[in-house]
Amino acid sequence: MTSDTHCSASIEFPVQQQLHAYNARDVDSFMQWWANDCEYYEFPARLLARGAAEIRRRHIARFKEPNLFGRLIHRTVVGNIVVDEERVTRTFPEGPGEVDVLAIYEITDGKITKAWFKMGSPRLFN
Numbered sequence: 001m002t003s004d005t006h007c008s009a010s011i012e013f014p015v016q017q018q019l020h021a022y023n024a025r026d027v028d029s030f031m032q033w034w035a036n037d038c039e040y041y042e043f044p045a046r047l048l049a050r051g052a053a054e055i056r057r058r059h060i061a062r063f064k065e066p067n068l069f070g071r072l073i074h075r076t077v078v079g080n081i082v083v084d085e086e087r088v089t090r091t092f093p094e095g096p097g098e099v100d101v102l103a104i105y106e107i108t109d110g111k112i113t114k115a116w117f118k119m120g121s122p123r124l125f126n
Helices: 003-024 027-031 052-063
Strands: 032-041 047-049 069-080 080-092 093-109 111-119
Touching: 003 027, 003 069, 003 080, 003 093, 003 111, 027 052, 032 052, 047 052
Parallel strands: 032 111
Antiparallel strands: 032 047, 069 080, 080 093, 093 111
16 A cells, blocks of 8 residues: 555545444434534535534434435545545435435544535435
8 A cells, every 4th residue: 555545545534434424324423523613515615514513413403314325426535635426315305315415525634624515406216
């Protein structure tokens, strides 16, 4: 393993761990990968939550969805940025379905410090 590969693996580690916790709907495990002063955005710059407490509150509600699951399609790591393409199964107000999500994470000292999410259009299961 080259030092670049090792660095890339360590940068993506918190992102992978929070995805596992997301799929387990385990808010405590999920939050351990987020910095206390993290910021959570709708891409490109609409702040949705600032700080771990606000992100926790958002996800306590989200984790109540019975079919919630994020499937990783592709991951790219450049420097301290991890970009995930995901397909997320959710329960929308109109019913169950899925949505494509582009998630961009900034990692500092093993924690997610900023994240941006670009959502596609939900597709309902019929």
